Amino acid sequence: MGNSKSNLQIVVSFLLGATISTAFFLFYLSGDSCGRSLELFSWNHGTKTNSPEVTETSQNLPLLLKQAATDNNTVIMTVINEAWAAPNSLLDLFLESFHTGDRIEHLLKHLIIVAMDRKAFDRCKLVHNICYFLKVEGVNFAGEQLFMKKDYLKMMWRRNKFQQSILQMGYNFLFTDVDIIWFRDPFLEISDAAHIAISSDIFNGDPNDLGNPANGGFLYANSSSKTIEFFNNWYLAREKYPGKNEQDIFDNIKREFSTKFDTKIQFLDTAYIGGFCDPKKDFSKLCTFHANCRVGLKSKLHDLREIFEEWKKYKAQLEDKSLSKNSTNAN
Incomplete structure (x- = not known):
């Protein structure tokens, strides 16, 4: 006891x-x-878990923009979610294209990757220097977003509003979907006179013809009062056309708003800003290539990788010809 x-x-x-x-x-x-x-x-x-909560207010967007901007206050932007940012998915292919492109690797320092969910943001920080978390309360953008579904539309319109905010902060932007691979500098194809330059699924040959169908996956806008007014009213027009994405509504309002706000719109030639909808595939001209007219992540990745392999073969052939020519001249 x-x-x-x-x-x-x-x-x-x-x-x-x-x-x-x-x-x-x-x-x-x-x-x-x-x-x-x-x-x-x-x-x-x-x-x-050791990652603190990240919100828009806890990030310094003006500082990121200043860090990324070119001498004329232009930034390049793309948007990702968890599915697109996963290893060996679209983001990796997108970034690799800058490294293998024709003297465009330096453009990566002007690229802001906008993540729509936390896992995409974390992955971005592993592969790139300038990442921004655009958090949207009550919506999960992490999975593959199917074209024209409810969350897809919310994502597209949130992206549109964010683009407008960049213009209001005094920066021009070139937005590129992440399912686009880059070969050459596309800025060379954008007119200095354009307030807005946008890609087209099918180009009719006239860059000034508003009859060209727009594709918002590749979009340049300069920061001016005219452009900001256009974007603001473009966003508000979604209430007039419920269930439509920003691209469809752009085609509905482009004539009225370009006249009303005196904005010049340029449609980009698919010979240079190409894609599967109008696949001209002349690698001596192409600057970018878009996985448009392809539905689903798997389809986009497969077909875009094939184009990327064709580009690398084209580059290798050019290098072989150059070496052969130099060897002949030396003899």
Whole structure:
């Protein structure tokens, strides 16, 4: 009986000491001058989480824009979600195209990748220097967004509103879908006189003809009062055309608003800003190639990779010809 009481006292003393030590340790962490938080040591379903919550207000968008901008205040932007940003998915192919393109690798320093969900944002930070988390409350944009479905439309219109905010902050932008691969500098195909330059699924030969069907996946806009008014009213027009995406509504309003706000719109030649809808595939001219007229991530990736392989073969042939010519001249 005496031994049992003694053992019990030992156990109680040990537990009391452990409790006091733990309490002291937690108190130490909460008062750490480096600002460490107990949230950094939280566990969720057995998985340690150490990434603080990121919101639009906690990020410095003006600083990111300043970091990315060219000398004339222009940025390049693309938008990703978890599905598009996954390893070996569209984002990897998109970025690789800048490295294998014709003297366009330097353009990556002007690229802002806008993530629509947290996992896409985390992946972006692993592969690129300038990432922005555009969080939308109550909507999950992480999965593959099927064309014209409810969340797809929300994503497209949120993207449109974000583009307008970039213009209002005094920056021009060139927006490119992530299912576009780059071969050459497309800025050379954009007229200095254009307020808006936009790709076209089928180009009729006249860049000034508003009859060209627009594709908002490749879109340039300069920061001017005329362009901002156009974008603002373009966004508001979604209420007049419910269930339509921003691209369809652009085609509905382009004549009225280009006249009303005196904005010059240029439609880009598919010989240079190409895609599967009008596949001219002259690699001596192409600047970009879009996986338009393809439905689903799997289809886009497969067909875009084939185009990318054709481009690399074309480049290799040019290099072989150049080496052969230099060798002949040397002899």
